Every structure is written in C-alpha cells, then in structure tokens.
Amino acid sequence: MKEILRQRFIEQIFVMFGREPRKPAQITERALRAHELKRMTNKQDLQAMKAHMRSHEEKSTRWRNRRWLTLIAINLLFVLSFALDIQILEGALTASRFIGFHLIDLNSAIQVMLAHKHIITNLLIGTATVLVLWILFGGRSFCSWVCPYHLLAEWAEKIHLWLAAKKLVTDQPIDRRLRSVFWVAFALLAVVTGYTVFESISPTGILSRAMIYGSGLLALLWVLALLVFEIFFVRRAWCRYACPIGLTYGVVGIVSPVRIKYTLDGCFHEGDCRKVCLVPHVLDTVIKGRAVDTEVPIGPDCTRCGLCVDTCPTGSLKFEVKGLSKLM
Amino acid sequence: MSDAEETSPGSAEKVGAGRTAPPQSKERKQQARRRVLRTILLTGGVLGAALSGYLPIAYAQKTRLRPPGALDEQDFLSSCIKCGQCVQVCPVQAIKLADLADGYGQGVPYIEAREQACDFSCDAVQCILACPTGSLTYRKPAFMPVRPGAKLASKPILLAKESDAEPTLNLAERIGVARLTRPESCLAIQGKGFKGPARGAEFKGELRYMSVDRWKPIPISEHPYDTALCDLCVQACPVKGAISIEAVFAPDGSSRKSPVVHEPCVGCGVCEMVCPTEPASIEIMPGEGWRA
Secondary structure, X not given: OHHHHHHHHHHHHHXXXXXXXXXXOOOOHHHHHHHHHHHHOOHXXXXXXXXXXXHOOOOOOHHHHXXXXXXXXXXXXXXXXXXXXXXXXXXXXXXXXXXXXXXXXXXXXXXXXXXXXXOOHHHHHHHHHHHHHHHHHOOOHHHHHOOHHHHHHHHHHHHHHHHHHOOOOOOOOOOOXXXXXXXXHHHHHHHHHOOOHHHHOOHHHHHHHHHHHOOOHHHHHHHHHHHHXXXXXXXXXXXXXXXXXXXXXXXXXXXXXXXXXXXXXXXXXXXHHHHHOOOHHHHHHHOOOOOOOOEEEOOOOOOOOOHHHHHOOOOOEEEEEOOHHHHO | OOHHHHHOHHHHHHHHHHHHOOOOOHHHHHHHHHHHHHHHHHHHHHXXXXXXXXXXHHOXXXXXXXXXXXXXXXXXXXXXXXXXXXXXXXXXXXXXXXXXXXXXXXXXXXXXXXXXXXXXXXXXXXXXXXXXXXXXXXXXXXXXXXOOOOEOOXXXXXXXHOOOXXXXXXXXXXXXXXXXXXXXHOOOOOOOOEEEOOOOOOOOOEEOOOOXXXXXXXXXXXXXXXXXXXXXXXXXXXXXXXXXXXXXXXXXXXXXXXXXXXXXXXXXXXXXXXXXXXXXXXXXXXXXXOOX
C-alpha cells in the first residue's frame, strides 16, 4: 500500500515537469473495492443521490476569500512599509526584509547566482529563510497566496470563461512541458548572457515594483499584453505554461506537508474541481477509477489555492497538514 | 482543456489506456499539430520578449549613473535582484528604478543627478547597507577588476561630518567623475555672479545645508544664493577638496576663474544638480575614472 502511494508521489513529480497523468498501473485493494462498489450502484439511486446532494449544495468562497485577503494584505504590507515608512516588510517580492530578516525569492536568487556567478552571505541567508518558509507553507502556495500576477490572472480568467461560455473565445491549450523548457532556457540564458534575463519580463517582479515604487510603467504594458493573451487565447497561459517561479516553488512543494487531500468515498466524479483548477493535471486522481487509494494527497504542482475545496459539493477535497492529524 | 471528455466515465478509460498509443482520428491529429504550433509560438513570443532586453543595452546612448558602491555595469546588472531596498533608505530619494526601456536594466536602480543627486545626507551610504546581493558594496570581491581611475586615493572626507571622530565615507571607488562639459556657458568662466534659487522656484531637488540643518535636507529652491562670482558647485559639493575655483589661463594669456575638479571627486552629481545654467555646465560622467 505504501509502495503504491510512493509510486504516485514520484509520478506526480514527473507530472509537474510536464508528463501527462496516466492511469495508475496498481491500485490498493480497498480503493479497488471502492471503485467496484461505485460501479455497482444502481444508476437511479446514484442520480437520486446526486440530485439530493446538489439541492443541499452551498456555493462557498471561503478559501478564495481568505486567499485574496492574504494576498492583498501581504502586498499592501510591502506598499505601506515604504509609503508610510513603517518598515515592516521592506523591499519588493524579489528580495525584502521582514523586520530586518532577509527574505530572497528563490527564483530570483537562482537567476542572480547564475548570472553573477558569485554568492554573498546575505543572499544565502535570505534564500534559506524563504526556502524553509515555503516548505512549511506549501511550495506553490506562493503563487496563489502571494503573487500579485496570480490575482490579476484570476480575474482575467473569469473574463475568459465568461467569453468562452458565450462561445466568443476558446481555450487553446499548450504543451505543459514548455514550462520546464522555459525554466532551463532562462537558467541557461542567465549563465550565458550574464544578465538576469527572466527578471526583466517577470510579471511578479514588475507588478510588485510598480505597486511599491510606482516605477516601470512601460513594463506594465507587457503584463497587460500577457493578460489580454490569456483572456482571448490561452487560459492562464503564463502561470500554466511559462512561469519558472511556479516550477521553482513547485519543487519546494514536493517536501511540503501542506496539501490538498482527496477522499474517494463520497466523490461522484463530476469533475467540478477540475474545471476551476489552475493545474487540473494534479486532480487526475478524481477521475473515475484513477484513485490509487481511498485517500490520495494531491501532487506538488498544486498551488493550494483552495478553489477545488470551495467547489467540491461532497467535501471530498480538503486541506491537510501531513503529520498534524497524527499529532492531534 | 478537454476536461469534459476526460471526466465522463467512458473516456476516462480511453485516456487511461494512452500508454499503448490508440489510433488517432484525423481531427485529433490536427488538434495535436495545432497544439505543437501554438507551443512553438508561445516559446518564441516569451523568449523573444526576454531577449529584446538586449536591444537597449546594445543601443545604449548614455550610461546610467548608479548609486554609490555600485559594481561595474555588467556585474551590477547581473547581481542586482531588483528589489529597490536602496530606494527605500535614501533620505533624498535620489535613487530611481529603471523601466523597460533599459532592457535588462529594468528595475535596476540609477540616479538622475540633474534631478536629484546623492548628497550623502545619510552620512553612512545607507543604500550599500540595504543591498542584499552585494551589487552595492563597501568592498569589492578581490576577483573583480577595478576600472582604471575608479579607485579613490583615500577615503573621501564628508564635509558635513568633518569634525566627527570618523569624518570619512566608506567608499573605495568613485561612481563617476565631474567634468566641466560646457565651459562656454559656465558663469564663473564668464566672470558672472549668481543671485536667487539655483534652479528656479519650481525645482524639487533637495540638498542638505549644514548652515540650516545637519540632519534634514531641504529643497534647493528654499535656499537662494547670492554670489559675486558663481561658485555654487563648490559651495554645494559634499566632499572635501573635490572641487574649487581656480585661476586658469586661456591660450591668449588672459586669466579667468573656473571650477576645477580634483582627485577626491566621487561622482555624486551634486554640482550637476545645483549648476544654475541650462543645460548644466558641469556634468557627471557615469562610470568614468579620474584623469590627472
């Protein structure tokens, strides 16, 4: 049983780098039984159960609200620290000081180290602090709980989906392996050119600096172009297929205890969660017959945004802190 | 996405069986081909945008004046993490972050000396202290070469704290050097004096005047000058012995007064900021070294 979950854990790392999720080769006995029982359920009973469940359904936005609040609060703290000179969180998202402690964004640190080929202590201290921080808080939760571009892209996504519902636009998916290619490409570009090439187009850095210093208004046009592209052509293109920051924090998320947990029992396999998810490939386990166990942790590429938790009508997707339930 | 297909029970099996490559319909193949094309397009778009950052560097018309303690331009651009912590500590807001027009210099700090020069009001070169990556540094790592003429003969003495126990600035290299680029317009050379606010009543730039307040820089517009022979650059210069008015001799043998820059000049740009002629007669040459 442990072995099957371990294999899925490793598989999910490959999925993060761009492999398409596939049907598991091995499934635990109890999961097999659950799948079997679901298949045996009378069609009419199932319909009745679904209808009953839907009639009691409450559209929740609990996690989304908490997340938006957190994201805005953190970015506001950056802005106010400078604007009002309260000096709590000084700097920008690429590098800052929280009450004096150095915090360095992991991806920016990698870019600087590769381009400059010289490492100083402050940079290492700040990088280590941030690494520990995001191991604790869930890797890509940086994306959905902190990154200002994520919020703008979420709003752009709403416009995209509204237009798509009116059949005015269609999502044009891209090969997910592209993000890994970009990561390597930007790393190589930093080494070869000696410039932090990615930083000059990173919407995260551009937005953060624009908010705090009011600088880089031309650069905001690039961010706007990205958003327009996402509205009319490719849904969430930057976060899904391009951003190396996401992949860097995704790797941190491999060892993070904060994650979403899927429980097979109550799930009707309707796929509402996959429709709202930024990275639906991590939710392949909710597809009928795919869950390898009765409880399956969601993989590292998950941004822990909680949209699926809000959306799931059966409570089959929940936040979990690994090991905490055992302690309690 | 093809979510709808995948989540319906029937096709879940089909997708799952992907390992043995099922025969694809013509439509599927076309879809796949389009996806490859789109992927290539997005790759080109993003990398194109990223590499276009080279253009402003390749076509750069003028070099930027960087904050004190900055590494040489290439090292500075590669090591700066673009966080703006130097911007936050500067008491006169001399440091700005560059925009997209600077290419890879986007988000990197610079000083527009004519608008607001660094006058070392912070006494301790705070921006260097704030820098988390060593792009601004008191002491350059040994393996980095020093530009010819960049090394200061001795630590510059800050006039504002000349009577302190430690009167020097912890600076080993200059960020540029002042030159009288337009001697023909210089008021001192013309033998003219100057009366009034140096840059007009509207000018926003600030400067610390020891005679007014040791700790608080005030707008230049609030500190009018009145001199029989213009020596504003000498009066405003924060570094001891960096500039003085000297008698110089023209080729025809006639003598006139002129500002003369000396070796201790660190390239802060205060002289350029206060120069009352338009455009400034004295300017900072960013990154240039001292030539005797």
